[in-house]
Structure formats: structure tokens, C-alpha cells
Amino acid sequence: MSEIAAPVAAAALVDDVDRHRLWRxxxxxxxxxxxLIVLAVLVVVAVFAPLVAxxxxxxxDYDALLAPPSSSHWFGTDSIGRDIFSRVVFGSRASLLVGAGAVLVAFVGGLVIGLAAGYLGRWADExxxxxxxxxxxxxxxxxxxxxxxALGPSITTVAFGVGIVAVPTVARVVRGQVLVVRELDYVSAARVLGLRDTVLVVRHIFPNVVGPAIIQGIILMSSAILTEAALSFLGLGIQPPTPSWGALMRDGYNSLADAPWISMSAGAAIFLSVLAINFVGEGLRESVVDP
Structure with missing residues (x-):
């Protein structure tokens, strides 16, 4: 093995060991x-919704208005005969898309602001x-x-609006990590060697702060799903006829006494997805923090 290949192989081995340790x-x-398994199932259901529904x-189906759960309609139907199970399945697409889009906006915005504030310090940080x-x-x-x-109701605008709200949370997490990392010996040594600030941030600081930002983003995804549901429930989110869990909650609210299965189905989907995301995020956080 050459002198150049040996350190690369050693670094790859260390990374592999770290990944196994984190998984344990x-x-x-x-x-x-x-x-994590529940979350993976939800993602598969959302991707293959036409095959699952x-x-x-x-x-x-005008012959089955507000029909209770049965073999033909597993979660019952709504006031105009639409199958609730199918709408819950397709609604997972909207909710997960909004959650993922909001996390992307919050992650990118918070990462850039947090890196700039933590590394530049002084007036920029303030x-x-x-x-x-x-x-x-x-x-x-x-x-x-x-x-x-202001932007108009759609999946894109809802994801952007929810993501912008979460930017400060991610930015503060990243800034705190940068303040610690920038004082470490290897960063000081790289600075003494004359590395440019952009190279120093990209190569040495960014890899050490991106992990906590990702974990924070995963946890924020549950808040994004809840916010989307609230917006759709109030008529400000995803508009009909596109199925969404919040819109199902709103439809079921008007028929809560006669057809509780509408709201219960959407509420159970929201509860299950939010709970799964939170537990996955906490598990990732503990795997990074614990010795």
C-alpha cells in the first residue's frame, strides 16, 4: 500500500467504525x-400511494355517503362518498412533502446564518x-x-412559510456548535497555516456542525407536519381536492357526531407520524451525545 493510500484507508476504517458505533x-x-421502521413505512406508503390506496x-360514491368502516371502505367514507383510507394514504404525500420541504428551508437558512454568525463573530454575530x-x-x-x-396556499408556499419560521432554531444550534469548534486546536493550526476562511469553514468547521443541524431538522419535521395540518384545517394550507391530513380533520369536524371515523383516521395518522419522527430524532441525539 502506498504512503498516500494508507492514510485514506485508515480514515475510511475509522469512519466505518464510527458508523457502526452510532448504529449500536x-x-x-x-x-x-x-x-424508524414506522417512518420508513410511511415514506413507502407516500411514494407508492396509487398502489396502496x-x-x-x-x-x-353516492351510494355510500358517510358510510362506516367496512370491507369495501376500511376507514369509512365522507359526506360525498370519498374513501377515507385512500385520502389518508394520499394525504401522507402532502404532509411529508411539506415536512421535508420545511426542513430543507430551515436547514439551509439556519446553516448559512449559524456558520456566518459563529465564525465571523463580533458585529456579524450580533x-x-x-x-x-x-x-x-x-x-x-x-x-x-x-x-x-401572503404567498398563497399551496404545498410549496406552506413548506416555505413553515421552514422560514424554523430557521432561527437551526441557526442558534449551528452557531453554538461553531463557537465551540472554531476554538479547537486543529482549527487554530489550520488558521496559522494560512488557510482561507472559506476553506477553513467548508473543510474543518462545516463537517463538525452539520450533524446536530440534521438532528434538529428531523425533530423540526414533526412541528412542520403539525403546522401544515393546522393551516389546512383553517383553510390556509393545501386546498381541495388535494388530500391532506389537516383538510381531512376539517371535513370530519363538520360530521364529528355522525362520522367520527373521518377525524379519527386523520388524527391517528398525524399522531403516529409525529411520534415516530420525534422518537427517531431523540434516538439520533442520544446516539451522538452518549459515550
């Missing part, structure tokens, strides 16, 4: 691994963090309402 720590949690989610404080001063749900109402 993750499996220690009794709820993290089952939650037994009916067209917008097809109307100015950026005061802006983040101003953003966090507004109630997140109200700010999401305002942004979505």
Missing part, C-alpha cells in the same frame, strides 16, 4: 428503531442573532399563517 447506540433506544381519493431573536419573538403558528396567506 441508536439501537439501544427501545422506541427509536421501531419508530384501494380507491381514487377523489372518487365519489446583527444576525438579533434578527433571529426578532423572528422568534413572533408566535410560530401565527407567522406561518401570515406567510402562507
Amino acid at each position: 447506540r441508536f439501537r439501544r433506544s427501545r422506541l427509536a428503531l421501531p419508530s 384501494p380507491h381514487d381519493p377523489n372518487a365519489q 446583527a444576525l442573532m438579533r434578527v433571529m431573536d426578532a423572528g422568534q419573538a413572533f408566535p410560530g403558528l401565527i407567522l406561518s399563517f401570515a406567510l402562507t396567506a
